Amino acid sequence: MKKASQEKLNLLKEIEAKIEKYKNIVIFHHIRPDGDCLGSQFGLKYLIKENFKDKNVYTIGDPKGSFPYLNFPMDNLENKPINNSLAIIVDANFKNRIECREYLDNNTFNDVIRIDHHPNDDDLNASLRWVEPEAPAAAQQVAELAYKLKWKINEEAATYLYLGIYTDSVRLTTSTTNEKTMFLVSELWKHGAKKDLIHNEMMKKTLEDIKISAFVQQNMQIKNKVVSFYFSLNDQKKLGIIDPLKANRPFLLANIDDNKIWVFFTEEDKNKIRCEFRSNGPCVRNVAIKWGGGGHHRASGAQIDDEKNIPLIIKDCEKEILNIKDYD
Ligand SMILES: [Mn+2]
CATH class of the missing domain: 3.90.1640.10 (inorganic pyrophosphatase (n-terminal core))
Structure with a gap:
């Protein structure tokens, strides 16, 4: 060193x-x-x-x-x-x-x-x-x-x-x-x-984990190099997740084809949605800060109170990808 x-x-x-x-x-x-x-x-x-x-x-x-x-x-x-x-x-x-x-x-x-x-x-x-x-x-x-x-x-x-x-x-x-x-x-x-x-x-995983992964990956959205998924309390319950803190799994959306940003939304309570942003280049911190959160260049988080904002956040991620030349 x-x-x-x-x-x-x-x-x-x-x-x-x-x-x-x-x-x-x-x-x-x-x-x-x-x-x-x-x-x-x-x-x-x-x-x-x-x-x-x-x-x-x-x-x-x-x-x-x-x-x-x-x-x-x-x-x-x-x-x-x-x-x-x-x-x-x-x-x-x-x-x-x-x-x-x-x-x-x-x-x-x-x-x-x-x-x-x-x-x-x-x-x-x-x-x-x-x-x-x-x-x-x-x-x-x-x-x-x-x-x-x-x-x-x-x-x-x-x-x-x-x-x-x-x-x-x-x-x-x-x-x-x-x-x-x-x-x-x-x-x-x-x-x-x-x-x-x-x-x-x-390395350990459970059968329950595998079922959750399959559900998330079957239902994720991919558009303009942004992968996203919204995990509602209802869906969490169907899959046997009792504690929403254990629902949050952005890694399931990671590194698919040439997508640049992945964002995992978890409903944790009424009017309480956790957003976890990850990227392999673009500065997701910019998006997180705009929505009241913060974190690192390639890994950030925020909390929102309305599901209606999810499409707007995804749009912001799509826009952030266009800035990639600023730092790559
Ligand atoms: Mn740390």
């Missing part, structure tokens, strides 16, 4: 100095938890516990049963000011995207820092930010932090961080996955990341 610039190294050292300064460290994850936010949260927790033994490290939030083959034990903290405390936000930016935001609203902590690969601004009042949109996962940033600062990486930290990198990089295939990613992955494997467990668990 290339040597870090002095500027980058200074930033990492500033993060370390903050961790050294405070006795109580509380790490957050984002709502709709994924492998990266939980992996960076718990990876960082086990790194701090291993390398700074006198710290109290707390993880707060709700993993919602994700990745049940790994443990994500959350702490119960009273929502009142904590002396000598530092909040670390990983993989998130705005408070409305953060689980347990009420602690931040209450100014529970003496200091707040953010480690994130989303390019967006934040409203965290953070004293220190390490924002690196080039990183395929926030967990890669945490792994880099440990490597560059020569922290000891234990098996737990390695496993959680590998989960974060492997999931957010779509199994090490996104265009942001590069030699730095692979170098850090090899470090995590070297330090005992449970890669076979993660790979095997992620």
